[in-house]
Amino acid sequence: MKTYLRILQFAKPYSRFVPLYTIYTILGIVFGLFNFTLIIPLLNVLFGEVGAEEAVAMATQKPEFSLNIEFFKDFFNYYFGQVILQEGRQGALLFVCLIVIVSIFLANLFRYLAFRVIGELRAHVVKNMRHAVYQRVTELHxxxxxxxxxxxxxxxxxVDIQEVESSVVSTLTVVVREPISIIAFFVLLFSMSVKLTLFTLILLPLSGGIIAGISKRLKRKAQQGQNSLSFILTIIDETLSGIRVVKAFNAEPFILNKFNSQNNRYADIQRSIANKRDLASPLSEFLGVTVVAGLLYYGGSLVLNQESELSPSxxxxxxxxxxxxxVPAKAMSASFSNIQRGLVSGDRVLQVIDTKPEIKDKPDAKVLRSFEQDIEFRNVKFGYGDKVVLQNINIAIPKGKTVALVGPSGGGKSTLADLIPRFYDPMGGKILIDGLDIRDYTMASVRDKMGVVTQDPILFNDTIFSNIAFNKTDATADEVITAAKIANAHDFIMQTPDGYQTTIGDxxxxxxxxxxxxxxIARAILKNPPILILDEATSALDTESEKLVQEALTNLMKNRTSIVIAHRLSTIQHADEILVLQHGQIVERGTHEELQNSSGLYAKLTQMQLTV
Structure with a gap:
């Protein structure tokens, strides 16, 4: 129930939906009930139980208004009696049939209008929920x-949000409308016979308990089904991302077997869910008919023995x-079975929304207007879980200088660079920009001063122009072309089929x-940040491409503060300072010449690359 109510929170403001839906629902139910109450005068006319004397008695006095069932009953009888006196039984039959048509039309009209309102509510809930979960995903570290x-x-x-829409939000009509319908029916039934209605209230909870037991088991299966489906999507994503490796290792049978294992498990779970869900409707119908049969026997015996206050009609x-x-009871039992699956999906979606971002702005965070002095690491420590990756890091990077990070793999170079734009926060010590801890600045203003170029360039399935102008919506064509020329990209771009409007694929x-x-690199040039982070930007390239990219990087680094991670030491010989990291600590520092002469780890790494 808690999950259901939380899902409905995404419908705010309720004032857009609740008043109209309530009015339309109540009017639809009232006119729907009115159709059934007309059965009594219809049967009385057909069986000849209403004659001239009865008609005169009904049409004698117009009832005074009062808000209860008796008033509406007497009001109808008054006009019904007048019709019988003026038009006869044939006219009365036509009168009842016309009222039935009008009543059914109004009942279905208001029902349709209620569906319109609930349709808008459903779209509103799903839109807000999808927005909330996607926003939270972008905020997470x-x-x-x-x-x-x-x-x-x-x-x-x-899938989970779609399930919430189809299984939870779509059943709002059932959850709201059907209980009101049942209450309205029982009010009318109590007004007709208290004894018979109490008899039915003894039998109905029995069938409701059986249906509730089925629904509870259905929720457990739904949880297993959603977890299995997530495994299937993971396998699909990994297969598509690594299709070259799959084919290179002839791993198609292996990956297919892995997929089939999860696919079969998911199919078994869905089959079990379907069996339990489909059992709810026929079982509720059987139990309902059993109650009706019991009522028919008990009530019929009272009527036959003239012990009931009800006439045969x-x-x-x-x-x-x-x-x-x-009918509403059956609809509720079926919808509650469906809701169980939706609530499982709702829980999974809410788990993401409830995840608190570990990296966030302080309430009083300042905006970093400009970068003026330096970046400083003071006794910085960082680790993933219990594993310490960096410890006792002390660095000062003056504005306009280039600092290179080198060392064996796993030494902490990329992690150190990730701390500067606050992809992670240090566990100990602090990082300062212009003398102030970066946690005292807003993340957006810190990252706005930085450009990142990684070993594996992240591009989007869009045009070349859009990729260069990413998040710079006001970029002009001339600005994009200038950035591409500086990055040595303009020539190859012009050779593509549509130039800057060429779509580059996934x-x-x-x-x-x-x-x-x-x-x-062109994207970073267009952003024109004062601080650059280059994470092994040339290590995966061939010699010719590396030369072009290195020229582009040299152009990009002019007059900027740069932090460069490099495996190819030839690319960072002109750095103002080189830091050698090993096991999370700075073991050497200095210029290229100084480190070469020290005969330490850096000199050893340089010698190894020269002999390759």
């Missing part, structure tokens, strides 16, 4: 995505009315590695 399966997140963003109407109670798959990297 990088470590979260290292611990979660991408396929599972995609399942929550797509009223008893028939009572049975018909009670049978209609089973992750830039239509381009070579060097071309993708130069687009990434």
């Amino acid at each position: 990088l470590g979260y995505f290292s611990n979660e399966r991408k396929g599972d997140l995609m399942t929550r963003l797509t 009223e008893f028939i109407t009572y049975i018909i009315l009670f049978s209609q109670v089973l 992750r830039g798959g239509k381009l070579s590695g060097g071309q993708r990297q130069r687009l990434s």
Whole structure:
């Protein structure tokens, strides 16, 4: 119930939906009930139980208004009696039939209008929920995505939200309308016969308990089903991302077997869910008919023995009315079965929304207007879980200088660079920009001063122009072309089919590695940040591409503060300072010449690359 109510929170403001929906629903139910109450006069006319004397008695005095069932009953009888006196039984029959038509039309009209309102509410809830979960995903720190399966997140963003829409929000009509219908039916039934209605209230909870037991088991299966589906999407994502490796290792049978294992498990779970869900409706119908049969026997015996306050026509109407109670009851039992699946999906979506971002702005965070002095690491320590990756890091990077980070893999170079734009926060010590801890600045203003170029360029399935002008919506064509020229990208761009409007495919798959990297550099040039972070930007390139990219990087680094991570030591010989990291600590520092002469780790690494 808690999850259901939380999902409905996404419908705020309720004032847009609740008043109209309530009015339309009540009017639809009232006119729907009115149709069944007309069965009594209809049967009385057909069976000849209303004669001239009865008609005169009904039409004698017009009832005074009062808000109860008796008034509406007497009001109808008054006009019904007048019609019988003036038009006869044939006219009375026509009168009742016309009222039935009008009543059914109004009942269905208001029902349709209620559906219109609930349709808008459904779209509103799903839109707000999808926005909330996507916004939270973008706010979460990088470590979260290292611990979660991408396929599972995609399942929550797509399948789970769709399930919430189809299984929870779509049943709002049932959850709201049907209980009101049942209450209205029982009010009418109590007004007709208290004894018979109490008899039915003894039998109905029994069938409700059986249906509730089925629904509870259904929720457990639904949880297993959603987890299995997330595994399937993870396998699909990994297969598509690594299709080259799959084919290179002839791993198609292996990956297919892995997929089939999860696919079969999901199919078994869905089959079990379907069996339990489909059992709810026929079982509720059987139990309902059993109750009606018991009522028919018990009430019929009272009528036959003249122990009931109901006439035969009223008893028939009572049975018909009670049978209609089973319609909303059956709809509720079926919807509660569906809701269980939706609530499981709702829980999974809310888990993402409830995840608190570990990296966030302080309430009084300042805006970093400009970068003027330096970046400083003071006794910085960082680790992933219990594993310490960096410790006792002390660095000062003056404005306009280039600092290179080198060392064996796993030494902490990329982690150190990730701390500067606050992808992570240090566990100990502090990082300062212009003398102030970066946690005292807003994240947006800190990252606005930085440009990042990584070893694996991140491009989007869009045009070349859009990739260079990413998040710079006011960029002109001339600005984009200028950035591309500085990045040595303009010539190859003009050779593509549509120039700057060429779509480059998923992750830039239509381009070579060097071309993708130069687009990434052009994007950084267009942003024109004062601080650059270059994470092994040339290590995966061939010699020709590396030369072009290195020229582009040299152009990019002019008059900027740069932090460069490099495996190829030849690319950072002109750095103002080189830091050698090993096991999370700075073991050497100095210029290229100083480190070469020290015969330490840096000199050893340089010698190893020269002999390759």
